[in-house]
Amino acid sequence: MKRTAALVRKELRVLQRNPLVLFIALVMPAVMMGAACLAFSGEMKSLPVGLVKEDDGDLSVSLSERIRSGPVLRIVWESIHYDREAIRKILANGRVRAVVYVPHGFSSELGRRLYVYVDGTDVLASNSVCRALQRIAASLGNMSSVEVVEFSVFNAKSTLDSYVVPSLYGMFLQSFPIMMQAMAVSVEREKQTIEQLIVTPARRLEILISKLLVYFAVGMTNAVSMIFVMARVFNLNLAGNMAAIVVVSATFLLANLGIGTLGSVMARTQLQAMQVLLPVIYTGIFLTGTFYPVETLPQSIQIFAYFLPLTYMNHSIRLLMKGATIDTIIGDIAFLAVFTTISLVLASMLFKKRME
Amino acid sequence: MLRKPLAILVDIWFSFGGGTHLEPALRTVDLTKRFGALTAVDRVNISVRRGEIFGLLGPNGAGKTTIMRILSGILVPSSGTAEVSGVDVRSDPESVKRHVGYVSQRFALYDELTVSESLHFFGSLYNVGEDEKHRNIEDLLTLVQLQSEKDRLVRNLSGGTKQRLALACALVHKPRLLLLDEPTAGVDPILRRVFWDYFRHLVRQGVTVFLNTHYMDEAGHCDRVGLMHQGRMIAVGAPSELIGESEEDSLEDAFVKLITGGDT
Numbered sequence: 001m002k003r004t005a006a007l008v009r010k011e012l013r014v015l016q017r018n019p020l021v022l023f024i025a026l027v028m029p030a031v032m033m034g035a036a037c038l039a040f041s042g043e044m045k046s047l048p049v050g051l052v053k054e055d056d057g058d059l060s061v062s063l064s065e066r067i068r069s070g071p072v073l074r075i076v077w078e079s080i081h082y083d084r085e086a087i088r089k090i091l092a093n094g095r096v097r098a099v100v101y102v103p104h105g106f107s108s109e110l111g112r113r114l115y116v117y118v119d120g121t122d123v124l125a126s127n128s129v130c131r132a133l134q135r136i137a138a139s140l141g142n143m144s145s146v147e148v149v150e151f152s153v154f155n156a157k158s159t160l161d162s163y164v165v166p167s168l169y170g171m172f173l174q175s176f177p178i179m180m181q182a183m184a185v186s187v188e189r190e191k192q193t194i195e196q197l198i199v200t201p202a203r204r205l206e207i208l209i210s211k212l213l214v215y216f217a218v219g220m221t222n223a224v225s226m227i228f229v230m231a232r233v234f235n236l237n238l239a240g241n242m243a244a245i246v247v248v249s250a251t252f253l254l255a256n257l258g259i260g261t262l263g264s265v266m267a268r269t270q271l272q273a274m275q276v277l278l279p280v281i282y283t284g285i286f287l288t289g290t291f292y293p294v295e296t297l298p299q300s301i302q303i304f305a306y307f308l309p310l311t312y313m314n315h316s317i318r319l320l321m322k323g324a325t326i327d328t329i330i331g332d333i334a335f336l337a338v339f340t341t342i343s344l345v346l347a348s349m350l351f352k353k354r355m356e
Numbered sequence: 357m358l359r360k361p362l363a364i365l366v367d368i369w370f371s372f373g374g375g376t377h378l379e380p381a382l383r384t385v386d387l388t389k390r391f392g393a394l395t396a397v398d399r400v401n402i403s404v405r406r407g408e409i410f411g412l413l414g415p416n417g418a419g420k421t422t423i424m425r426i427l428s429g430i431l432v433p434s435s436g437t438a439e440v441s442g443v444d445v446r447s448d449p450e451s452v453k454r455h456v457g458y459v460s461q462r463f464a465l466y467d468e469l470t471v472s473e474s475l476h477f478f479g480s481l482y483n484v485g486e487d488e489k490h491r492n493i494e495d496l497l498t499l500v501q502l503q504s505e506k507d508r509l510v511r512n513l514s515g516g517t518k519q520r521l522a523l524a525c526a527l528v529h530k531p532r533l534l535l536l537d538e539p540t541a542g543v544d545p546i547l548r549r550v551f552w553d554y555f556r557h558l559v560r561q562g563v564t565v566f567l568n569t570h571y572m573d574e575a576g577h578c579d580r581v582g583l584m585h586q587g588r589m590i591a592v593g594a595p596s597e598l599i600g601e602s603e604e605d606s607l608e609d610a611f612v613k614l615i616t617g618g619d620t
Contacts, residue, residue: 199456199458
């Protein structure tokens with residue numbers, strides 16, 4: 001009993017003398033839980049949609065008013081002519097999650113039909129749009145009911161796979177490389193082999209980049225095998241954009257290796273590196289559009305998402321699956337490249353400081 | 357007895373090869389290193405000749421390791437200068453690193469590499485040419501008697517064998533100056549003797565050995581020693597001179613007398 005108490009006291013002391021670890025252990029779970037709740041709870045809000053309104057009768061006016069006043073949908077694009085190609089295009093470039101089409105004679109006909117073109121690769125958002133429209137249609141309270149007819153533009157079967165599988169791709173391509181890189185750098189400090197490296201003419205950046213290259217090769221092997229699983233096992237439509245997927249995956253992977261490097265130079269041991277980086281990985285999973293669209297999160301939370309590479313990866317891969325070409329994701333690739341550069345320069349500077 | 361004349365002979369031998377040997381292998385002028393409020397090294401002046409074995413002696417925290425780290429080019433002095441073969445460590449640390457072999461107190465090797473792979477790895481970090489590297493490694497394996505172990509994984513080696521490999525790794529680029537931070541700490545007495553044989557062998561080849569230790573008996577093997585206390589150099593000289601001046605029987609007693617001013 002006395003021995004156990006002594007061991008417990010020692011363990012508490014060790015925690016107390018590692019303030020960063022203690023902070024993460026005590027505070028992070030609650031913060032993470034909050035982030036996850038924000039990401040998963042309740043109805044989605046402010047989903048961007050397009051509206052094609054050919055009919056200008058009373059019923060369609062009140063329909064569009066109700067769409068505008070409700071919390072779920074936000075009209076960001078409007079037209080008075082149905083143009084199939086235009087609808088396809090704004091869905092493909094991700095400007096809207098769905099397009100609501102109110103055809104001629106909607107207000108006067110008896111059997112009223114409201115069409116909604118949804119982005120079938122984004123099943124969760126599509127379902128939210130349809131549920132919201134059904135509620136609005138029912139609330140119009142007219143003699144005859146309004147039927148909401150749904151068309152899935154991409155991924156005609158609207159299977160969940162096409163939404164979840166790319167999310168998992170980004171998630172795994174984030175988590176494993178961050179951890180592998182962080183461990184590889186911090187193990188040198190933990191075992192003190194780093195001391196022997198820095199007395200040689202090898203530069204600090206060379207030491208960090210040599211590890212990065214190895215884990216880049218490992219990560220790209222992971223990427224290729226996951227792409228194979230996505231294409232063959234889940235039959236996702238990736239083939240037309242394979243080159244773009246590989247390019248964005250490579251830059252995304254480098255950005256994550258940058259995070260891993262930065263985290264590991266901040267830590268003294270492998271355990272500390274892991275504790276510093278776990279919150280980053282979790283935040284990445286919940287806030288970056290992995291399962292829930294970024295633009296529907298509260299503004300104050302969205303800001304975090306825009307600093308995390310996974311946001312850009314999720315954005316790119318969803319566009320690419322809808323047939324977008326590489327030029328539409330060039331902004332994402334540029335962000336990831338800048339992120340990689342900054343994190344490596346910071347890591348290298350911090351590394352120098354830490355070794356003195 | 358023969359060491360000093362040998363060092364002089366080596367100096368003369370090198371003098372035929374060029375003039376650069378005339379500058380000391382290592383020199384510090386008012387070398388100071390502060391860490392915040394702590395002055396770890398306080399205006400230290402050392403000059404070590406080529407081919408000399410110079411030992412820094414002093415208790416833990418005297419500033420010995422800090423001096424080693426400055427001389428190896430990984431720590432920048434706060435003030436004063438440190439030169440290795442006439443090259444300032446502050447202005448050209450990369451060039452200094454090429455001429456220095458450093459065995460740190462906690463020399464850690466990669467468990468996953470073999471003896472021979474470890475040597476090749478460090479050789480490549482110093483950009484040693486392939487042919488030269490192979491030659492050097494063969495020579496070193498013979499010197500530290502690891503020829504028969506060269507394909508064994510580091511993780512399977514005994515502590516003493518690892519220590520010998522660590523020394524070899526620091527020598528693979530043929531440094532002019534060998535810095536040894538407590539090279540014989542935790543080494544059994546037999547191996548310690550073997551190590552001193554290696555050091556003498558290296559000195560005969562023109563290498564300067566600069567080491568620190570807190571084994572007073574070991575200091576007797578050095579040509580000269582510097583006694584350090586609280587960051588300051590309190591005495592420099594041949595061990596016999598220091599003992600003689602202090603009128604004590606041993607270096608240890610001389611050292612204690614110098615620190616306490618004789619009030620023991």
